[in-house]
Amino acid sequence: MSTMASKQSNPLANIDWAYLEFYVGNAKQAAHYYCSAFGFNQVAYAGPETGTRDRASYVLEQNKLRFMLTSSLRDDDEISDHVRKHGDGIKDVAILVQDARAAYDAAVAAGAKSVLSPTESTDSTGRVIKATIATYGETVHSFIQRDGYTGVFLPGFIEARKSIEWTRKPNLSHVDHCVGNVGWGEMDPWGDFYARVFGFSQLVSFDDKDISTEYTALKSKVMTDERHRVKFPINEPAHGKKKSQIEEYLDFYRGPGVQHVAIATENIVETIDALKANGVEFMDTPDAYYDELEARVGKIDEAITVLRERRILVDRDDLGYMLQIFTKPLQDRPTVFFEIIQRKGSLSFGKGNFKALFVSIERDQEKRGTL
Ligand code: FE2
Numbered sequence: 001m002s003t004m005a006s007k008q009s010n011p012l013a014n015i016d017w018a019y020l021e022f023y024v025g026n027a028k029q030a031a032h033y034y035c036s037a038f039g040f041n042q043v044a045y046a047g048p049e050t051g052t053r054d055r056a057s058y059v060l061e062q063n064k065l066r067f068m069l070t071s072s073l074r075d076d077d078e079i080s081d082h083v084r085k086h087g088d089g090i091k092d093v094a095i096l097v098q099d100a101r102a103a104y105d106a107a108v109a110a111g112a113k114s115v116l117s118p119t120e121s122t123d124s125t126g127r128v129i130k131a132t133i134a135t136y137g138e139t140v141h142s143f144i145q146r147d148g149y150t151g152v153f154l155p156g157f158i159e160a161r162k163s164i165e166w167t168r169k170p171n172l173s174h175v176d177h178c179v180g181n182v183g184w185g186e187m188d189p190w191g192d193f194y195a196r197v198f199g200f201s202q203l204v205s206f207d208d209k210d211i212s213t214e215y216t217a218l219k220s221k222v223m224t225d226e227r228h229r230v231k232f233p234i235n236e237p238a239h240g241k242k243k244s245q246i247e248e249y250l251d252f253y254r255g256p257g258v259q260h261v262a263i264a265t266e267n268i269v270e271t272i273d274a275l276k277a278n279g280v281e282f283m284d285t286p287d288a289y290y291d292e293l294e295a296r297v298g299k300i301d302e303a304i305t306v307l308r309e310r311r312i313l314v315d316r317d318d319l320g321y322m323l324q325i326f327t328k329p330l331q332d333r334p335t336v337f338f339e340i341i342q343r344k345g346s347l348s349f350g351k352g353n354f355k356a357l358f359v360s361i362e363r364d365q366e367k368r369g370t371l
Helices: 002-009 027-038 078-086 100-109 187-198 245-253 268-277 293-297 304-310 351-368
Strands: 016-023 041-046 055-062 065-072 089-096 114-123 126-134 140-145 158-162 174-181 201-206 218-224 231-237 257-264 313-317 320-326 337-344
Touching (some): 016 140, 016 174, 027 041, 065 078, 078 089, 100 140, 174 337, 187 218, 231 245, 245 257, 245 351, 268 320, 268 337
Antiparallel strands (some): 041 055, 174 257, 313 320
């Protein structure tokens, strides 16, 4: 009974992912890239033609995933400043809540900085309430309350459907977790922020002994909601022989921000084959990784040769195992990338794979001369 009471009293219980908003230099072209490469369909649009004078936004959809790509039409607003400073990146990790006013009030009372106080917008299909708070860097969280809203996305958007005929569909399902990179010594304060403001608890943490190679290091802590639906790992750099990949991100993004979004699939082998056929590039893994794989993770459903050919990584915990692979950065700056993940019971974030991953990341850092 006491858990029931605390669930009801926390307006950030029973939350889910709403959408990710990217601020980009050219939303029209970025929309085409995410549709053709990653299998999204365009569903909605807002811009000058719909009465939004200063920006253009394209909404893409795939199963439970929603991306919004926004570009400024001006030279001196918050969006163009953001793109000049950070390059293309994720501005808003928006969360679906039951009561946006209560979520916002509780967050602000717990010390979150307000970006937008609860704002109601309506059209003929209903009403949406949106409120926004700041998180690390210039990243924000919007709280979205849709009630019974039946419009295509949010009021102000028109239905604008466009889809591509893929020969193989990537079939990406939903966001599994969304990772933030923060500065030296900032992991614990931001972990505390998600505990205080969202009522999240800590799922796992790694230190630089877990996540380091000879050259690079990081610390990480995973904050989660009660249902393990919305998970926010927070990384900070750690000292290694050479520059940490988190530091490289912070240099190029000009501060903290979203490092990667892990997107779940029901069949990672089919998904990766489709994404590769569409031209998506993935991080490589040393061949030796597969020689030791079965000894490390035990018997799994997939043939090791199938995983080896595709460079898919595997990790195991006491609940099961998971398969994962990381894309190369999605823009020229080595900042945001995606992870594709299939969970088979496991709650792991791939601790056992960090070392294998870092060896391959460092190989690319070396090519860019930033190691
Ligand atoms: Fe991840």
